[in-house]
Every structure is written in structure tokens, then in C-alpha cells.
Amino acid sequence: MKALLTSFISGVVFALGLGISGMTRPIKVIGFLDFFGNWDPSLALVMIGAICVYFVAYRYSRRMSAPMLAADFAVPPNRDPDTRLILGAAIFGAGWGLGGFCPGPAITSLASGATPVVVFVVAMAFGVYLHALTTHLGSLKTIAPAAVRPVTIDS
Amino acid sequence: MQNFTPLQSLIGGLLIGVSASAMLLLDGKVAGISGIFAGILRPVRGETLWKGCFLAGLVAGGLLLRLLLPQAFAFGLVRSPAALMAAGLLVGYGTRLGNGCTSGHGVCGVSRLSRRSIAATAVFLATGALTVFVINHLFGGSL
Structure with missing residues (x-):
């Protein structure tokens, strides 16, 4: 129960951080990504501020045997980048530059009730399902050839 | 540089850091919003409730x-519904294929010095x- 309350309050604080920093304004995001135009470096400070705090918190967590309200840490291991990761990040970046929204600010902005936000978030959900579907079909394809392989009869 | 808001952006960033840190130290979870969002769309037993609470x-x-x-909700961009739909699709699909977005890779992963997250962040900033660049300087800023 306490862990769920933490999740809710963290969500509220995260949203306030996004709103105060300017991340919920697509024009601000585009200004940050426009390195060759009228560049607005503000959002670099969002990342720097967030990373400074989380860097310390992560170091501290390494000395804890378990989180305060849960049985264990669900932190991914440090592995090497692969093609899927790079391709996925590239596609995400293109969408971010096109719409000016990444997932957090888009979901927070649902509170505004503005149509462009709703359109973006619904499309984002379709994107998630499209990925699930293509992954599912991909796994079928790897099974199918074995299933339909012709039987050769030795003479 | 006339739109530069260093103080607000830094304060907002610190709040994001505090929120993500609380998720880690108290709940042991990574505050990666694309993963949390996808977790609600494709629920897994025992992982759905906290994600729902965070999104709420x-x-x-x-x-x-x-x-x-x-x-904070001034949109400010000129984008057709078709462009917004395409953007949402790319963000939804790309963050699943790449396992994260600006929060999970850009903040949490980079802070952990994760090689995957640093690479992903460099790539999504570049694309x-x-x-x-293409929209603002070749298409005149609207699409």
C-alpha cells in the first residue's frame, strides 16, 4: 500500500517537474532540438538536474540490501547496446522531433484535455501494440518454416 | 537563446530526479515512463498496479x-493531426523496440552509466x- 502511494506521489512530483521545466511545451522541446536554428539549451538543464540527483540516489541504492518498501531492486543489468536498441532509439527520436512530445510529458498533458495531446497519446498506444504485434508475428515466422518443412524420404 | 529558462528548467529537472530517486530507493523501480505506459496496455500480473498509480x-x-x-500546456507548434498521429506511432513503437525513452534511458540509465542507455540517449537526441532540422529548415517549421 505504501509502495503504491509512493508511485502515485512520485508521478505527481514527476509531472510537476516536467511542467515547471518546460518539457510539457512541445515548442520548448523543439527549441532544444533545433541545434542549427534558434537553439534554446534549457532542456539540457532538465537532464543535468535530474541526473545529478539520480546519480547520487543510485550510488546510495547500491549499498542497500533492498529498497525500503519492496523486496528487491528491479534495475536492468548493464549490457552492451544492440541493433534493436539503436534502431528503436532512432525511431523514438524521430517521433520526438516530429511531435515535440516524449511519453511522460504527453501523458501529463492529457490533463489539459487538448485534442493534439489526445491524438498523440492514442497513436502512441497504437505504436506499442504495433510493436507487440510485429514481435509476435516475427516469432511465428521463426517457428513456421520448421513446421512446413517438406519431409524427405531416404531411398 | 532568447527563450532560455535556466532556473525553471533546473528546478524542474531536480524534481524529476527526486521523483525517480524515490521510485528507486522506496519501491526499487526504474521510473521509465514508456515502459510504465506499455505495462498498462499489456498488463503483467503483479506489475500493473504500481504502474497505474504512477500514471494516475x-x-x-x-x-x-x-x-x-x-x-505549462502552451502547445506552440503547427502540426497537422496526421503529423501528430505519425509522431505518436513512432514514439510508441520506437520506445518499445529500444526499451526506453527520455526518462528510463535519458535520466535513470545515463545516471547509472549504463552503456545501452548512453548509446540510446545519444541516438534519440541525434535523430x-x-x-x-528537416522540419524547421527545409519545411519552414510546420508539418
């Missing part, structure tokens, strides 16, 4: 902003900048 918190925070700081 985001929207509740959004409602607070609507009251206290309505200018984001490239897309904006």
Missing part, C-alpha cells in the same frame, strides 16, 4: 499544473535534432 499521479500532477501553471 502524472495526470493528477497535470491537473495541478492546469490550476497553478496553465502556461530528434535531425528531424527538427
Whole structure:
């Protein structure tokens, strides 16, 4: 129960951080990504501020045997980048530059009730399902050839 | 540089860091919003409730902003519904294929010095900048 309350309050604080920093304004995001135009470096400070705090918190967590309200840490291991990761990040970046929204600010902005936000978030959900579907079909394809392989009869 | 808001952006960033840190130290979870969103769309037993609470918190925070700081939702861009749909699709699909977005890779992963997250962050910043370059400087800023 306490862990769920933490999740809710963290969500509220995260949203306030996004709103105060300017991340919920697509024009601000585009200004940050426009390195060759009228560049607005503000959002670099969002990342720097967030990373400074989380860097310390992560170091501290390494000395804890378990989180305060849960049985264990669900932190991914440090592995090497692969093609899927790079391709996925590239596609995400293109969408971010096109719409000016990444997932957090888009979901927070649902509170505004503005149509462009709703359109973006619904499309984002379709994107998630499209990925699930293509992954599912991909796994079928790897099974199918074995299933339909012709039987050769030795003479 | 006339739109530079260093103080607000730094304060906002610190709040994001505090929120993500609380998720880690108290709940042991990574505050990666694309993964949390996808977790609600494709529920897994035992992983759905906390994700739902976090997303509800985001929207509740959004409602607070609507009251206290309505200018936080100034859209400011010229984008057709088709462009917004394409953008949402790319963000939804790309963050699943790449396992994260600005929060999970850009903040949490980079802070952990994760090689995957540092690579992902460099790539999405680069393709984001490239897309904006094409739209702003070749298409005149609207699409």
C-alpha cells in the first residue's frame, strides 16, 4: 500500500517537474532540438538536474540490501547496446522531433484535455501494440518454416 | 537563446530526479515512463498496479499544473493531426523496440552509466535534432 502511494506521489512530483521545466511545451522541446536554428539549451538543464540527483540516489541504492518498501531492486543489468536498441532509439527520436512530445510529458498533458495531446497519446498506444504485434508475428515466422518443412524420404 | 529558462528548467529537472530517486530507493523501480505506459496496455500480473498509480499521479500532477501553471500546456507548434498521429506511432513503437525513452534511458540509465542507455540517449537526441532540422529548415517549421 505504501509502495503504491509512493508511485502515485512520485508521478505527481514527476509531472510537476516536467511542467515547471518546460518539457510539457512541445515548442520548448523543439527549441532544444533545433541545434542549427534558434537553439534554446534549457532542456539540457532538465537532464543535468535530474541526473545529478539520480546519480547520487543510485550510488546510495547500491549499498542497500533492498529498497525500503519492496523486496528487491528491479534495475536492468548493464549490457552492451544492440541493433534493436539503436534502431528503436532512432525511431523514438524521430517521433520526438516530429511531435515535440516524449511519453511522460504527453501523458501529463492529457490533463489539459487538448485534442493534439489526445491524438498523440492514442497513436502512441497504437505504436506499442504495433510493436507487440510485429514481435509476435516475427516469432511465428521463426517457428513456421520448421513446421512446413517438406519431409524427405531416404531411398 | 532568447527563450532560455535556466532556473525553471533546473528546478524542474531536480524534481524529476527526486521523483525517480524515490521510485528507486522506496519501491526499487526504474521510473521509465514508456515502459510504465506499455505495462498498462499489456498488463503483467503483479506489475500493473504500481504502474497505474504512477500514471494516475502524472495526470493528477497535470491537473495541478492546469490550476497553478496553465502556461505549462502552451502547445506552440503547427502540426497537422496526421503529423501528430505519425509522431505518436513512432514514439510508441520506437520506445518499445529500444526499451526506453527520455526518462528510463535519458535520466535513470545515463545516471547509472549504463552503456545501452548512453548509446540510446545519444541516438534519440541525434535523430530528434535531425528531424527538427528537416522540419524547421527545409519545411519552414510546420508539418
